[in-house]
Amino acid sequence: MVWVNAIIQGILTGGLYALFACGLSLMFGVMKVVNLAHGDLAVVGGYVALGVIAVTHIPVLWSFVIVVPVMAAGGYVLQRTVIQAALDRGVLTTLIVTFGLSVVIENALLQFINANSHSLGVGNAIITDSFSIGSHIQIAYLLLLIFAVAVVVLLGLQSFLSASRYGRMIRAVADDKEAAQLSGIDYRHVFGIAAAIAFGTVALAGIGYGMYSQFSPTTGTDTILLFAFAAVVIGGLGSLWGTLLGGVVLGVAQQIGSQINVSDQVLAGYIVFLLVLILRPQGLTSRRAQS
Amino acid sequence: MTIAAETNVRSAENYRVTRSRRNVAWTGLGALVVVVVLALFPYIVYAGTTTIMVQGFIILTLASMWNLLAGYAGLVSVGQQAFVGLGAYFVLILALHGMSPFAALPVAAIGCGVAALPLWWLVSRLRSGYFAIATWVLAATVMLFIEKFSSIGGGTGMPLPGVTGYSPTLLTADTYWAGLAVTVIALAAVYLLLRGRLGLVLTAIRDDEVAARSSGARVGLARLLVFVVAGIGCGAAGGVLAISQLQVQPGAVFSVQWTAEMAFAVIIGGIGTIEGPILGTIVYIVLQQTLQSYNAWYLIILGLVAIVIALFARRGLWGLIDDHLHIRLFPVGYWLWAPGSGGRRGLRGLGRGGGKHS
Numbered sequence: 237m238v239w240v241n242a243i244i245q246g247i248l249t250g251g252l253y254a255l256f257a258c259g260l261s262l263m264f265g266v267m268k269v270v271n272l273a274h275g276d277l278a279v280v281g282g283y284v285a286l287g288v289i290a291v292t293h294i295p296v297l298w299s300f301v302i303v304v305p306v307m308a309a310g311g312y313v314l315q316r317t318v319i320q321a322a323l324d325r326g327v328l329t330t331l332i333v334t335f336g337l338s339v340v341i342e343n344a345l346l347q348f349i350n351a352n353s354h355s356l357g358v359g360n361a362i363i364t365d366s367f368s369i370g371s372h373i374q375i376a377y378l379l380l381l382i383f384a385v386a387v388v389v390l391l392g393l394q395s396f397l398s399a400s401r402y403g404r405m406i407r408a409v410a411d412d413k414e415a416a417q418l419s420g421i422d423y424r425h426v427f428g429i430a431a432a433i434a435f436g437t438v439a440l441a442g443i444g445y446g447m448y449s450q451f452s453p454t455t456g457t458d459t460i461l462l463f464a465f466a467a468v469v470i471g472g473l474g475s476l477w478g479t480l481l482g483g484v485v486l487g488v489a490q491q492i493g494s495q496i497n498v499s500d501q502v503l504a505g506y507i508v509f510l511l512v513l514i515l516r517p518q519g520l521t522s523r524r525a526q527s
Numbered sequence: 528m529t530i531a532a533e534t535n536v537r538s539a540e541n542y543r544v545t546r547s548r549r550n551v552a553w554t555g556l557g558a559l560v561v562v563v564v565l566a567l568f569p570y571i572v573y574a575g576t577t578t579i580m581v582q583g584f585i586i587l588t589l590a591s592m593w594n595l596l597a598g599y600a601g602l603v604s605v606g607q608q609a610f611v612g613l614g615a616y617f618v619l620i621l622a623l624h625g626m627s628p629f630a631a632l633p634v635a636a637i638g639c640g641v642a643a644l645p646l647w648w649l650v651s652r653l654r655s656g657y658f659a660i661a662t663w664v665l666a667a668t669v670m671l672f673i674e675k676f677s678s679i680g681g682g683t684g685m686p687l688p689g690v691t692g693y694s695p696t697l698l699t700a701d702t703y704w705a706g707l708a709v710t711v712i713a714l715a716a717v718y719l720l721l722r723g724r725l726g727l728v729l730t731a732i733r734d735d736e737v738a739a740r741s742s743g744a745r746v747g748l749a750r751l752l753v754f755v756v757a758g759i760g761c762g763a764a765g766g767v768l769a770i771s772q773l774q775v776q777p778g779a780v781f782s783v784q785w786t787a788e789m790a791f792a793v794i795i796g797g798i799g800t801i802e803g804p805i806l807g808t809i810v811y812i813v814l815q816q817t818l819q820s821y822n823a824w825y826l827i828i829l830g831l832v833a834i835v836i837a838l839f840a841r842r843g844l845w846g847l848i849d850d851h852l853h854i855r856l857f858p859v860g861y862w863l864w865a866p867g868s869g870g871r872r873g874l875r876g877l878g879r880g881g882g883k884h885s
Contacts, residue, residue, distance in 0.1 A: 270656020272605065321838050327655045331603045332794055332837045335659075339787045340830035343823035457783060462667055465660040499682075503671040506664055510649060513661070517652050 237372035242495045244373060246488030251383030252448060254483030255441040256464035257471075258390060259434035261479050264468075266410040266430040269319060269330055273338040275461030277435060280341060281307050281442030282451045283349065285356055296356045300443050304436045311435025312428040319431065320424055338457060345453035356446035382444045386483075389437055390476050396433075406430055466509040472519020481520055554856055565707055569700035577703040581771045583812045584706035585764045588713045589789035590796070590804035592760035595717055597790070598799035599729040600753040601736070603655065605786050606662025609646065609669045610639045610758045612781035614765025616673055619775045622689040623679070629705055632766045636709075639762025643755045651747070651754075663783065670781035684776030687769055702771050709763045714857075716756065718801055721859040725749055733799070787826065794833040797843025801857040806844050 260274045271277075284306060285299045292302070322333035358364050358378065366376040397403040405426050408416040413423040445451060445460065463486060471482025486505045493504020512519065569577055589607065596602045617635030622628045646669075650661045674682040690698060720726060728749045731739035740746050769775050788811060796807025811829065818825040836843055842850075 270659060328603060329837050331656055331659055333834050335605060336830045336834040340827050343826045347823045462664050466664060506668040509664060513649055
């Protein structure tokens with residue numbers, strides 16, 4: 237029964253990892269940018285939520301109403317300025333610039349706030365509660381909520397990309413930005429929108445992580461970026477559902493690892509990641525080889 | 528190679544092709560003098576100064592390796608801290624078995640080169656950004672794996688044994704010489720590698736990977752070689768780190784901050800040149816020493832400067848110097864002298880990183 241419980245907990249935390257990963261996946265899919273600052277942005281989202289809650293006293297659960305638009309706007313601006321400038325100069329520059337951003341953000345948080353861990357305490361009683369199935373399985377409402385949010389976000393993103401006008405533009409630009417430009421699409425603006433969506437989802441993930449666990453300035457790179465990346469690779473590129481599957485596989489691997497030995501939780505996840513890299517480098521769902 | 532043939536044709540037309548505009552012998556002599564003077568430092572400066580310089584040697588060695596990876600082989604690794612940590616741990620393990628840490632240093636470096644082979648196998652299929660994060664995950668995995676062994680300190684680390692008999696003065700001096708030796712060997716190795724055939728292959732890859740492949744350049748082999756050399760270099764630097772700190776702590780030796788520092792030193796100094804990392808390391812040490820009482824500020828400033836340089840002066844500080852003075856301390860390219868003229872740049876693309884990076 238403890239194993240069933242571990243698997244259920246793993247599936248639920250996998251939702252959180254998928255939420256982290258979908259922004260990373262989207263930015264790579266559309267602009268071919270591997271954003272090394274992705275994890276730090278989630279942490280920034282968490283800190284913005286802390287600030288917003290301290291100032292406006294809105295409930296933690298509703299903080300996303302302010303945080304997500306703020307981060308999305310920040311994403312649009314960052315994409316149109318720094319990241320676009322880096323993109324124009326090639327892959328190497330993009331990597332250096334996003335890595336530089338990551339280090340600068342992390343150390344700025346250390347310098348201007350502090351190294352302490354923070355969490356977004358949920359005052360609401362029902363959400364911090366859990367229900368049990370049988371005697372061994374306990375499911376926290378919060379994790380269930382985060383998982384549901386992840387599924388809703390992925391569903392929303394999927395239908396947005398396939399059905400809406402902007403979704404079509406994003407897909408067109410991702411396929412061939414010059415051809416899209418010739419058809420009258422300003423690809424820089426579309427890139428900005430894709431970045432805004434990615435930053436919005438990562439902010440949501442940051443809030444979720446803050447409610448579920450604790451974050452500090454170094455969480456962004458130690459944990460979030462690497463987990464998100466592992467989820468993307470395990471699931472396979474270019475598929476949002478693959479990302480969810482990747483997150484779930486990573487989560488389950490971690491929970492099973494922690495059942496074997498509490499300190500092996502993270503290592504177990506990475507071992508599965510490396511196994512996928514060896515045995516199925518294109519990921520579990522994708523048929524296309526990675527490039 | 529066709530280069531030799533081309534050189535013959537050119538010289539037949541009264542063109543001359545040399546490695547450098549100035550006589551290489553002078554630069555060689557200059558380098559020798561610098562190394563000798565640096566070797567005498569423990570006799571002439573305070574121990575505090577040599578300690579700072581050991582830090583500089585570590586960063587310079589790391590930066591030269593990262594430059595080889597990112598500037599020449601197109602491999603942006605964010606996981607070089609894996610080798611820094613492994614180097615430190617190999618020295619620790621050998622010292623625990625009764626070896627002198629200094630004697631353990633070369634063994635540890637070779638060990639890191641061997642460890643680079645399976646790690647390369649894991650990440651070699653990935654390119655650019657995916658390679659970058661995969662190496663990062665790999666470094667985290669190596670650290671978590673090392674932390675499982677409580678006999679070498681587990682998650683908290685342990686002090687380095689085998690140095691109890693040393694007098695503090697001698698230990699400081701020996702550490703300094705070890706750091707200097709590692710750095711000189713690393714720079715010489717990079718220089719010789721880039722002068723040779725590998726340098727040509729790497730330049731070809733850097734300029735156009737597909738064209739290089741179709742011309743028969745063994746791209747995969749060249750990259751593997753660079754990854755292994757970088758593993759050895761970063762491992763040696765990690766060994767020096769362990770000796771200079773006198774303790775090995777997993778969180779410290781496997782910190783991604785090492786990659787941040789080596790990458791920033793390379794970007795600021797000038798990526799794709801051998802001189803760039805030297806200049807970048809000097810900038811790094813000056814910033815770090817002046818801002819050391821302000822905690823994380825030096826990394827924030829280094830990061831911002833690196834971003835600005837990456838965007839607006841892609842060849843870094845050395846690029847600016849080179850543009851104005853045409854100095855080449857480590858000539859790995861060729862200089863074409865037109866008949867009767869003062870010389871012009873013809874084959875500058877060969878073997879050095881002035882051109883575009885992609």
